[in-house]
Amino acid sequence: MDVSDRLKELQGRPWLDIPYYSLGSARRVPTMLSRHEQLLYYWLGAVWARGVGEFVDVGSYVGGSTACLAEGHITANLPTRIHAFDRFTSSEALKRRMLYAAGIDPFEGEDILPLAKELLKPWAGRVTFHHGEITDQTWDGSPIEVLTLDASKVALKTDAMARMFLPAMVPGQSVLVQQDYLHCSQPWIAAQMELLADHFAPVGHCPDDSMVYLCTRQVDEEALERAEIGLLTDAEIFDLLDAARARHAGRGLDDRFDMMIRALEANPDKRIAWQFTPAPPPAE
Numbered sequence: 001m002d003v004s005d006r007l008k009e010l011q012g013r014p015w016l017d018i019p020y021y022s023l024g025s026a027r028r029v030p031t032m033l034s035r036h037e038q039l040l041y042y043w044l045g046a047v048w049a050r051g052v053g054e055f056v057d058v059g060s061y062v063g064g065s066t067a068c069l070a071e072g073h074i075t076a077n078l079p080t081r082i083h084a085f086d087r088f089t090s091s092e093a094l095k096r097r098m099l100y101a102a103g104i105d106p107f108e109g110e111d112i113l114p115l116a117k118e119l120l121k122p123w124a125g126r127v128t129f130h131h132g133e134i135t136d137q138t139w140d141g142s143p144i145e146v147l148t149l150d151a152s153k154v155a156l157k158t159d160a161m162a163r164m165f166l167p168a169m170v171p172g173q174s175v176l177v178q179q180d181y182l183h184c185s186q187p188w189i190a191a192q193m194e195l196l197a198d199h200f201a202p203v204g205h206c207p208d209d210s211m212v213y214l215c216t217r218q219v220d221e222e223a224l225e226r227a228e229i230g231l232l233t234d235a236e237i238f239d240l241l242d243a244a245r246a247r248h249a250g251r252g253l254d255d256r257f258d259m260m261i262r263a264l265e266a267n268p269d270k271r272i273a274w275q276f277t278p279a280p281p282p283a284e
């Protein structure tokens, strides 16, 4: 099967035909993913992957996204492993909202690694935990078949993650999910993917904020240098957002791109997601 056949396979969004109960025990792991995203992650393991590379989940929190990938991975009995990267810490406010509200017993402290390990026990033999700041981590270069990125909250670290993982993606085989692509506090993700347009073909939007890509060309040093977004000016990012909006024309995303543009206008020069104030409403 060539790249265009594999792209067509993804563009049909076959994960939407999967009943939610297929996720089995993964449904019990608290997650910030939408149901569409959970189904996508499961499908990538259960149906898409052929065992040509590892699964890498960057920004796992207590393992909700990792569990969806892992349930698909175990269904297909893939020979590869799943790698969960995170600081594995949580504030008390987030614990209340994400964990206690989902029935987890309250606990002291910010460390959520023991909880993630407990929640991911059904897939323990398949999952490797990479604990700590992403810029202190390394990747050994092993091929990656599925890469899900949900930790691109700082532009310079988004460059570091690209450098760490994208060269390991296999053209025609590897899927990249940019979990925060449409989030208005992280416009650098759409800018980065525009600069990588020769290497990743967009498959489509997976609500709420994800954009799904197929790797179409090996990412080399020259591509990484060209795709650096950490030091771009606002004007350069605005131009790339306009190009991204044109690339995704017909997908019903114009309002989302407009909101991203208004958010950057309201937060000039900011490159850290949690420092963004909300996008103002559109002018009348």
Ligand SMILES: C[S@@+](CC[C@H](N)C(=O)[O-])C[C@H]1O[C@@H](n2cnc3c(N)ncnc32)[C@H](O)[C@@H]1O
Binding pocket: 030, 031, 032, 033, 058, 059, 060, 061, 062, 063, 064, 065, 066, 085, 086, 087, 088, 089, 132, 133, 134, 135, 150, 151, 152, 153, 157
């Ligand atoms: C939106 S949450 C991930 C949600 C998760 N995928 C789920 O299914 O619930 C983002 C995660 O990225 C992690 N993260 C963000 N920046 C990071 C960094 N620079 N290094 C390591 N982890 C980071 C946070 O600790 C947090 O758990």
